[in-house]
Amino acid sequence: KQEVTQIPAALSVPEGENLVLNCSFTDSAIYNLQWFRQDPGKGLTSLLLIQSSQREQTSGRLNASLDKSSGRSTLYIAASQPGDSATYLCAVRMAGNNRKLIWGLGTSLAVNP
Amino acid sequence: EPEVTQTPSHQVTQMGQEVILRCVPISNHLYFYWYRQILGQKVEFLVSFYNNEISEKSEIFDDQFSVERPDGSNFTLKIRSTKLEDSAMYFCASRLHPNTEAFFGQGTRLTVV
Numbered sequence: 001k002q003e004v005t006q007i008p009a010a011l012s013v014p015e016g017e018n019l020v021l022n023c024s025f026t027d028s029a030i031y032n033l034q035w036f037r038q039d040p041g042k043g044l045t046s047l048l049l050i051q052s053s054q055r056e057q058t059s060g061r062l063n064a065s066l067d068k069s070s071g072r073s074t075l076y077i078a079a080s081q082p083g084d085s086a087t088y089l090c091a092v093r094m095a096g097n098n099r100k101l102i103w104g105l106g107t108s109l110a111v112n113p
Numbered sequence: 114e115p116e117v118t119q120t121p122s123h124q125v126t127q128m129g130q131e132v133i134l135r136c137v138p139i140s141n142h143l144y145f146y147w148y149r150q151i152l153g154q155k156v157e158f159l160v161s162f163y164n165n166e167i168s169e170k171s172e173i174f175d176d177q178f179s180v181e182r183p184d185g186s187n188f189t190l191k192i193r194s195t196k197l198e199d200s201a202m203y204f205c206a207s208r209l210h211p212n213t214e215a216f217f218g219q220g221t222r223l224t225v226v
Contacts, residue, residue: 046214
């Protein structure tokens with residue numbers, strides 16, 4: 001059974017720092033991995049989607065990498081800003097007909113001005 | 114930019130009542146999903162829907178739950194005889210194809226009292 005774990009659970013950094021959020025999964029037979037942002041009490045905003053054949057994806061200050069064989073993904077945030085404060089979730093989609101996403105618990109990020 | 118829309122944003126209902134949560138997926142998307150997130154817990158898959166039928170459902174999605182696409186635009190989740198433990202944020206999502214990015218709505222916060 002696929003398990004997705006995110007560390008750290010919470011992170012507090014000063015503005016301007018570069019930071020790395022980690023996501024690990026126990027079953028490497030994934031089809032893709034998606035990173036989301038969730039603001040308190042709000043919805044899920046898709047940040048990046050990495051297909052299993054890809055190593056990384058970039059969008060602005062965000063860079064996500066994927067090492068499928070070791071069951072790891074990282075989300076790198078460059079030059080963090082207070083507006084980046086949110087919970088960051090990763091979710092994997094298994095290979096095959098199973099189309100559902102399996103989620104981590106998230107990393108709660110606070111960027112302090 | 115196209116988005117998934119959910120209504121209402123917050124619903125309070127008495128235990129034992131029926132509720133209908135509504136979603137308007139992105140117009141050209143073909144695959145639809147409901148997930149829920151109990152406060153402080155992981156996002157959980159409930160059901161996926163394609164070609165006017167359920168394609169997969171989780172153990173949570175028992176006879177208390179049903180989904181419907183009553184017309185070409187709406188996708189609804191009905192919860193019958195609500196229980197206190199049904200209190201959660203319910204998210205609707207849609208995709209164009211099974212392996213493309215999933216887009217989520219802002220969620221409906223259901224509170225059962």
